[in-house]
Amino acid sequence: MTISWATYSYDGHVVVVTGAGSGIGRAIAVAFLEQGATVCLLGRSQEALRDTIARFPAKRTFAVPADVTVQAEVDSAVQSILDRFGRIDVVVNNAGLSEPSVIDDFDHQAWDRMRSVNLDGFIHVARAAVPMLEATGGNLIAISSVAGLGGDWGQFAYNATKGGVNTMVQSLALDLGGRGIRVNAIAPGFIATRQTQSRLDDADFSNALMNRVPMNRAGVPEDVARLALYLASPDAGYITGAIIPVDGGTTASTGTPRPLRPIHYQ
Ligand code: NAD
Numbered sequence: 134m135t136i137s138w139a140t141y142s143y144d145g146h147v148v149v150v151t152g153a154g155s156g157i158g159r160a161i162a163v164a165f166l167e168q169g170a171t172v173c174l175l176g177r178s179q180e181a182l183r184d185t186i187a188r189f190p191a192k193r194t195f196a197v198p199a200d201v202t203v204q205a206e207v208d209s210a211v212q213s214i215l216d217r218f219g220r221i222d223v224v225v226n227n228a229g230l231s232e233p234s235v236i237d238d239f240d241h242q243a244w245d246r247m248r249s250v251n252l253d254g255f256i257h258v259a260r261a262a263v264p265m266l267e268a269t270g271g272n273l274i275a276i277s278s279v280a281g282l283g284g285d286w287g288q289f290a291y292n293a294t295k296g297g298v299n300t301m302v303q304s305l306a307l308d309l310g311g312r313g314i315r316v317n318a319i320a321p322g323f324i325a326t327r328q329t330q331s332r333l334d335d336a337d338f339s340n341a342l343m344n345r346v347p348m349n350r351a352g353v354p355e356d357v358a359r360l361a362l363y364l365a366s367p368d369a370g371y372i373t374g375a376i377i378p379v380d381g382g383t384t385a386s387t388g389t390p391r392p393l394r395p396i397h398y399q
Contacts, residue, residue, distance in 0.1 A: 136164040136355045137362050143170035147218045148365070149211075150174055151201055151258055152228030154181025156326030157276060160354030161225050161361045162186070166193065168362060173214045173221075175199045175207075175258075176228070201228045201254030204261075211261040221265035223365040226258045227276040231328055234290035244290050251294035252301075259305060263314065272315035272373075274364055275302050276357065279320045279380050295320075299376050306374030315373040317364050322380025324352040344391045348381030 148165045152158040153174035162172050166189045173195040174182040182196035195217060199210040214221060230250040232243045255275055262273060280288065281295030302318040309316055323342055325333055332338045333351055343349060357379050363369055364377070378384050 135167040136160065137168065137359050139359075139362070141168040141362055141366055143168045143366075145169075145171075146222040147171045147173065147214065147220050148223040148225065149214060149221055149262070150225045150227055151199075151254070152176055153185055154178050156328065157321065157324060157354045157357045158225070158227035159185045160358040161227060161276075164355070164358035164362050165223075165365075169193075170223075171195075171218055173197055173210075173218070175201065175210050201226075201257055202249040204257045207254075207257040207261045211265065215265065220269050221262060222269045222271040223274070224258060224262040224266065224271070225274045225276065225361055225365075226255050228254055229276065229278075231280075231288065231291045233287050235287060236289065239290075247290055247294050251291075252297050255298055255301060259301075259316075263309065263312075266314045267309075267312050270313045272317070272365055272369075273305070273309075274361055275316075275318045277302065277318040277320050277376065279322045279378055279384050281318075282320060282376070282378070282384060302376065303374045310373055315369070317369075317372060317374070318376040319357055319360050319364070320376050320378045320380070320384075321357050322346070322352055322378060322383040324354060324357060324379075326354060345386065346381045346383050347385065350381065352379060352381060 148170045150158050150162045153162040154176040162174055162185050165172050171193045175197050176182050177200050179198050186194040197210040199206040201207055230247050275298050277298040278295040280292045281299040285292055299318055302316050306316040360379055
C-alpha cells in the first residue's frame with residue numbers, strides 16, 4: 134500500500150526533504166519516492182537517512198549529511214545535489230526541534246537550539262533553494278505547526294519559532310510569487326512521532342488531547358505527507374502563502390471543552 138490514494142507524476146522531479154531520517158520528514162520522503170520522484174534527504178545522521186531510502190532504487194535517492202543550522206553545510210549539500218541531478222523542483226523544510234519552556238525559568242540555550250533549527254534553518258534552506266526553484270518554477274513547503282497559529286501551555290518559545298515560520302512563509306510567498314516560486318506551510322497538529330510519543334503514552338495527557346481532537350485520534354506522519362504531495366504538485370498551482378492545518382479539526386475549536394454527554398435541546 135502506498136501512502137497516497139492519489140497518483141502523481143513526479144518522475145524526473147527532484148525533491149529535497151530536510152530532517153528526513155525520522156517521523157514526518159521520513160514519511161514525506163517515502164511518499165515522494167513512491168510517486169516516482171528523485172528524493173534528496175538532508176539530515177545529521179547518515180544512518181537514519183539510509184534507513185528511510187533502503188527499499189528504493191539508489192539512482193533516485195541521495196542521502197546528504199547536513200546540519201541546517203549551518204548555512205555553509207546547507208549550501209554545499211545543495212551544490213552536491215545540483216552536481217548529481219542538475220535541478221531541484223521541490224524543497225520541504227521539515228527539520229525542527231521542540232522543547233518545553235516556562236517564562237519563570239527560561240533556558241536561553243533551549244531558545245538558541247530551537248531558534249537555530251526552526252527559524253535560522255528555514256532561512257538557510259530557503260536561501261540556498263531559491264535560485265534552483267526559480268530555474269524550475271518549483272516550490273517550497275515548510276512544515277510549521279498549529280503551535281505557530283496560537284498559544285500552547287508550557288512551550289511559548291517553540292510557538293514563537295513556528296509563528297515565525299508561518300509569517301516567513303507568507304512574506305516569502307509575496308516576494309517570490311513574481312519569480313514563479315510558490316511557498317506554503319503545512320501546520321500539523323498532534324502527530325505521533327518520537328517528538329510526541331512520551332506524551333501520547335501518558336494516559337492522562339492522551340485523554341485530554343482527545344477532548345480537543347474532533348477526529349478522535351492523534352495524527353500520523355502519513356497524514357502530513359499526503360498534503361505535501363498535493364501542495365508540491367501542479368494541482369496546487371494557484372496556492373501560495375497558505376498555512377494549512379493537518380490537525381484532525383483541533384484548531385476549528387475556540388477552546389470550549391467537548392461535552393461529556395451528547396447535547397439535547399428541548
Ligand atoms: P522528529 O524529531 O522525528 O523529526 C525532526 C527531524 O529534524 C529529525 O530527523 C532530526 O534529526 C532533524 N533535525 C533536527 N535538527 C536538525 C538540524 N540541525 N539539521 C538537520 N536536521 C535536523 O519529529 P517530527 O515530529 O517528525 O518533526 C518534524 C517537523 O514537524 C518538525 O519541524 C516539527 O516541529 C514539526 N511538527 C511536529 C508535530 C508533531 O506532533 N510531531 C506537530 C507539529 C509540527
